Structures are given as structure tokens and as C-alpha cells.
Amino acid sequence: MMTDRPQRPASLGDWAGALRLHHWAKNALVFLPVVLGGVSHSGTAWLSALLGFLGLGLVASSTYVLNDLIDLADDRAHWTKHKRAFASGRISIAAGLVVLPLGLAGGLGLGGLAHGPPAVAMLCVYLALTLGYSFALKRVPILDVALLAALFTLRIALGVVCAGVAWSAWLLVFSMFLFSSLSLAKRLTEIKRLKALGGERLPGRGYVTADEPFVLAMGVALSAAAVLVMVMYLIEEAFGTGLYRSPQALWAFPLLLALWLGRIWLLCGRGALDDDPVIFAIRDRVSLALGALVALSFVAAVIL
Numbered sequence: 001m002m003t004d005r006p007q008r009p010a011s012l013g014d015w016a017g018a019l020r021l022h023h024w025a026k027n028a029l030v031f032l033p034v035v036l037g038g039v040s041h042s043g044t045a046w047l048s049a050l051l052g053f054l055g056l057g058l059v060a061s062s063t064y065v066l067n068d069l070i071d072l073a074d075d076r077a078h079w080t081k082h083k084r085a086f087a088s089g090r091i092s093i094a095a096g097l098v099v100l101p102l103g104l105a106g107g108l109g110l111g112g113l114a115h116g117p118p119a120v121a122m123l124c125v126y127l128a129l130t131l132g133y134s135f136a137l138k139r140v141p142i143l144d145v146a147l148l149a150a151l152f153t154l155r156i157a158l159g160v161v162c163a164g165v166a167w168s169a170w171l172l173v174f175s176m177f178l179f180s181s182l183s184l185a186k187r188l189t190e191i192k193r194l195k196a197l198g199g200e201r202l203p204g205r206g207y208v209t210a211d212e213p214f215v216l217a218m219g220v221a222l223s224a225a226a227v228l229v230m231v232m233y234l235i236e237e238a239f240g241t242g243l244y245r246s247p248q249a250l251w252a253f254p255l256l257l258a259l260w261l262g263r264i265w266l267l268c269g270r271g272a273l274d275d276d277p278v279i280f281a282i283r284d285r286v287s288l289a290l291g292a293l294v295a296l297s298f299v300a301a302v303i304l
Contacts, residue, residue, distance in 0.1 A: 010091045018068065018085040018096070019061035019103075025282050027056050029155035029175075030162065035298075037165025038243045045163045048114050052162040055110030056155065059123050062103030063130040065096045070134050074204035115162045122158045126151060141206040142218075145187065149179035170233035177226035181261065182277045184219030185268045191215060192271045216269065223261040230254045244301040252297035260290045 016022075030053045031046075039045040068086040076087045085091040104127070111119040129147055138144045153175040160167055190202055195209045202208070207215070231254050239247045263286060267273045274280040281287040 010085065010095065014085040014090045018065060018091055019099075020064045021057075021061070022279065022282075023060065023064070024053075024057045026152065026278055027053050027060065027155055029152065030056060030159040032156055033159035033165050034163045036168075036171070036238070037160070037163050038241060039163055039165055042163075045165075048162040048164075049159055051110050051114035052119055052158050055107045055114060055119070055123060056126065056158060058103045058107030058110065059127055060107075060130075062100050062107065063127065063134065065100050065103070066131075067134045069093060069096050069100075071204055115164070118161045119158065122154065122161055126154045126158070129154070139204065139206045141211065144206070145180050145183040146176075148183040149176045152179035168233070168237055170229060170237055174226055174229040174233055177222050177229055178257075178261075181219050181222035181226060182264070184215050184222065185264055185273060185277045188212065188215045188219060188268050189271070189273050196271070216265075219268075220265055223265060227254050227258045227261070230257060246301050246304040249297045249301040249304065253294060256290050256294050256297075260287060263287070 031049050034040055034042075034045050034049050065086075068084055071081075072087055072093075074081075076082050081087060086093065086096060108120055108123055111123040129151055133144065133147045133151075137147055153172055156172065156175055187202075187205070187207055190205070191207055191209055191212050194200075194202055195212070200208055234247075234250050234253065238244070238250055244250065260281075264273065264277050264281075268277075281291075
């Protein structure tokens with residue numbers, strides 16, 4: 001029988017998992033506007049972005065704790081999530097209720113140090129969307145995916161605010177398409193695993209196994225749209241900024257992106273993808289190699 005009382009003191013590893021510290025890698029998107037906005041030479045911009053990164057990390061970790069507390073029943077019925085610290089009882093609910101407000105207060109405080117009220121407002125929007133997702137909207141098919149993509153895009157938006165650079169509609173639309181596609185890949189992976197276990201409906205989600213063809217088609221279509229918008233971003237904005245000595249090197253971006261997304265969806269179709277494609281990419285050697293090539297092409301565009 002599952003109880004709230006942990007059978008042993010929670011370890012640092014338990015807390016690292018509960019706070020999803022490995023997910024802080026996603027918050028590196030905050031630094032993207034510093035690089036693409038032409039202020040990479042500014043120590044002030046980097047410091048502001050760093051404070052935004054840390055503030056967002058604390059807020060996000062707090063929402064993960066909240067989400068786990070809300071989802072205890074569903075997580076305990078899930079094939080992998082039942083191992084999470086709160087679902088398994090390794091961390092008590094009471095401990096989570098203490099950490100939750102502390103993390104939120106610390107995150108918003110760092111946001112204020114990063115760029116004052118605008119950064120705090122951006123973190124509050126992130127928090128509001130996350131709460132909406134956790135309490136109800138994650139059970140609405142397609143809308144849940146759009147909200148996940150919006151949370152990724154808000155990371156970039158926070159970076160724009162912290163760095164004090166111009167907004168790019170192309171970049172934000174690209175982010176929405178890209179992360180909607182990756183979120184659908186996550187849903188398809190969950191649907192395939194559910195189907196293999198003989199289930200019919202995802203616990204705590206609005207998807208059923210019959211949705212598999214639609215989720216696959218929608219995800220692949222959005223990945224193609226993301227590549228197209230990246231091309232338009234290069235043509236309409238990146239090439240005309242004057243930040244690059246050899247802007248033609250940037251054409252490697254959409255090519256490498258298409259290769260990576262193709263790999264993600266190939267593995268997803270085979271059922272060989274982890275639940276989270278972003279975390280998979282951080283651990284996957286091929287994905288890391290493609291990311292290194294992207295970085296090299298950017299460097300080449302700047303210095304050659």
C-alpha cells in the first residue's frame with residue numbers, strides 16, 4: 001500500500017529527479033537571443049540572461065513538484081512515472097509543499113534581478129500557463145501540445161527580455177512549430193507504449209490509441225513547417241542583420257534541423273524514442289554531433 005511517509009530519508013538524487021534538474025538544459029533557450037540578437041559581446045546581457053536562466057529553472061522546478069503532487073494517482077498507474085520520487089513515496093507530500101513556495105519565491109526574485117518587472121511578468125506568464133496545463137488543459141488533445149510549445153517559446157521570449165534585443169516573429173513561430181512537433185513525438189511514444197501494454201486511454205491525458213495515425217501525421221507536418229520557417233527566418237532577418245561575415249554558412253541550419261527531426265520521427269515510429277525527445281537529444285550521440293555541426297556553422301558565419 002502506498003503511503004505519504006517515505007521509508008528512508010530522500011537522497012540528493014531523489015530531489016534532483018523531483019526537481020527535474022536535468023530539464024534545466026531546456027532553459028538554455030534563454031541564451032539564444034543573446035547570440036542571435038547580436039549582443040554576445042555584452043557581459044551585461046550574458047549576466048542578465050544567466051539570472052533569467054536560474055530564475056526560470058527554480059520556477060520550472062517548482063511547477064514540476066506541483067504537477068507531481070497533482071498527478072500522484074495518475075503517475076502511480078503509469079508504466080514509468082510510478083518510479084518518480086513523490087509517486088513512489090521516497091519524498092513526502094509535506095516536503096513538496098515546503099519546497100514549492102520557496103522555489104517560486106526564489107525564481108521570481110532572480111527574475112527581478114535579471115531585468116526587473118518585465119522578466120518577472122514573463123516568469124508569471126510561464127507559471128500561469130504551467131498551472132493551467134497541470135490542472136486541466138493537459139487533458140485536452142492538441143491544446144496540450146500547443147501549451148507545451150508555448151512554454152518552450154516563453155523561454156526564448158524571456159531571453160529576448162533579459163538581453164534587451166528586438167523581437168523576431170519568425171523565430172517565435174519557428175519555436176512554436178518545432179516544439180509542437182517534438183511534443184507530439186512524446187505523445188506518440190506514450191501512445192505506442194500504451195498500445196503495446198494493451199491499454200486504450202493515456203492516464204491523465206486526452207489521447208487514445210486510435211489517435212496514433214493523426215498524431216504521427218500532425219507531428220511530421222509540423223516538423224516540416226518548422227524547417228520552412230527557419231528558412232524564412234534566415235532570408236527575412238538573419239542575412240540582413242550585418243552580424244555575419246559569411247551568412248551563407250547559416251544554410252547548414254535548416255539542413256541539419258531536417259536531418260535531426262527526421263531521425264526523431266524515424267525513431268519515434270519504431271518505438272525507440274524516450275518519453276521526452278528533448279532529453280533524448282541531450283543524451284543521443286547523433287543529436288549531439290548534429291548540434292555541434294550547427295554550432296560550427298554559426299561560428300563559420302561569424303568569423304570566416
